[in-house]
Amino acid sequence: AxxxxxPDIHITVSEGASLELRCNYSYGATPYLFWYVQSPGQxxxxxxxxxSGDTLVQGIKGFEAEFKRSQSSFNLRKPSVHWSDAAEYxxxxxxxxxxxxxxxxxxxxxxxxA
Amino acid sequence: DVKVTQSSRYLVKRTGEKVFxxxxxxxxxxxxxxxxxxxxxxxxxxYFSYDVKMKEKGDIPEGYSVSREKKExxxxxxxxxxxxxxxxxxxxxxxxxxxxxxxxxxxGPGTRLTVL
Numbered sequence: 681a682x683x684x685x686x687p688d689i690h691i692t693v694s695e696g697a698s699l700e701l702r703c704n705y706s707y708g709a710t711p712y713l714f715w716y717v718q719s720p721g722q723x724x725x726x727x728x729x730x731x732s733g734d735t736l737v738q739g740i741k742g743f744e745a746e747f748k749r750s751q752s753s754f755n756l757r758k759p760s761v762h763w764s765d766a767a768e769y770x771x772x773x774x775x776x777x778x779x780x781x782x783x784x785x786x787x788x789x790x791x792x793x794a
Numbered sequence: 795d796v797k798v799t800q801s802s803r804y805l806v807k808r809t810g811e812k813v814f815x816x817x818x819x820x821x822x823x824x825x826x827x828x829x830x831x832x833x834x835x836x837x838x839x840x841y842f843s844y845d846v847k848m849k850e851k852g853d854i855p856e857g858y859s860v861s862r863e864k865k866e867x868x869x870x871x872x873x874x875x876x877x878x879x880x881x882x883x884x885x886x887x888x889x890x891x892x893x894x895x896x897x898x899x900x901x902g903p904g905t906r907l908t909v910l
Contacts, residue, residue, distance in 0.1 A: 689834070714898060723798070723884055723901035724837075770836065780825050780844050780890065781852070782899065786836035 682707045684773050686785035693761050694793045701756040701788050703771030712774030713754040714782075715745055719767045727769075730754065741765070766792045797821070798902040800885050806908045813872040815905050817885030824890040826868035827899065828852075828860060831882040840883075843868055844890065875909045882906050 683706045693699055705711055712731050716724040728739025735747040745756045754771060771785040801816035819826065825844050829837040829852075839852030841860040849860050857879060861869045868887075872879055883906075886899040 716901075721903075723903045724886075724899075725901070726898045729898055780842060780888075781839060782827075784829075784837040786834060 682773060682783050684771055684783050684785040686769075686771055686788050688788045689786070690789050690791065692791040692793060695763050696760050699756075699758045699761045699765070699790070701769050701771075701790070703754045703756065703785060704752050705754065705771075705773045706752065707773055711754075713745075713747060714772040714774075715739065715743070715754070715756050716770045716772060717741075717767045718770065718787075724770060727756070761790075761792055763792045763794060766790055798885055798887055798900050800883075800902040800905050802905050803903060804906050804908075806910065807872075807875050808910055809876060811872075811875050811909075813875050813907065813909075815870040815872075815883055815885075815907070817868045817870070817887075817902055818866055819868075819885075819887040819900070820866065821887060821889070821900065822865065823887035823900070824865075825888045826862065827886040827888075828858075828868065828870045829884045829886065830854070831884055831904070837884065840870065872907075875907075877909050880907060880909045 685704045714729045715727040718724045727743050728737050730737045730747045737745050768787045768789045770787050773783045798819045827842040828840045838854050840858050843849045843862040859871045882904050884904045885902040888897045888899045
């Protein structure tokens with residue numbers, strides 16, 4: 681069955697430091713991959729998505745992610761974190777063709793130290 | 795500006811009450827979804843709809859039903875609310891430009907439901 685794993689429940693970084701959030705997926709075909717961010721009390725907002733083509737994807741707010749088929753990973757990165765990046769981040773996979781379902785990871789909560 | 799709106803941000807109900815959560819999108823999207831979000835469990839799909847009057851069970855449909863009479867509106871119904879349905883409920887929509895394509899989902903702000 682398809683699944684998405686975000687191994688880090690919480691991550692704390694200092695402002696200005698680099699960030700990498702991990703996402704591993706289990707899916708038989710080429711996946712449709714997404715990263716969303718959820719600020720406190722808000723819905724989810726799309727950061728970036730990968731469907732095909734260049735495996736390094738640029739998103740909003742200075743985020744990027746790299747699709748690595750050999751590692752079944754789609755890790756999210758940012759070179760310099762800002763205090764406003766503190767939020768919860770979700771990785772998602774577009775699921776089995778024809779069902780229109782998405783599978784979400786359990787999320788990684790990011791804390792940013794001033 | 796695309797919008798998914800949910801009828802309430804916060805809701806408090808009693809055990810056994812019938813609860814309606816409404817979701818409206820203004821993007822003419824075919825697909826609409828209801829998720830519940832609980833700490834440590836991420837988003838779990840309750841129901842989704844790919845067309846008017848069409849619905850599909852998600853991963854946790856027990857205790858819930860849905861209604862989609864108009865394309866823009868997708869309602870989640872708790873027939874008899876229980877305390878274990880206390881949660882954050884998120885509605886989302888997406889377009890379906892091509893068969894099998896997974897476009898991004900647009901989310902509403904969520905409804906935090908407390909069942910006493």
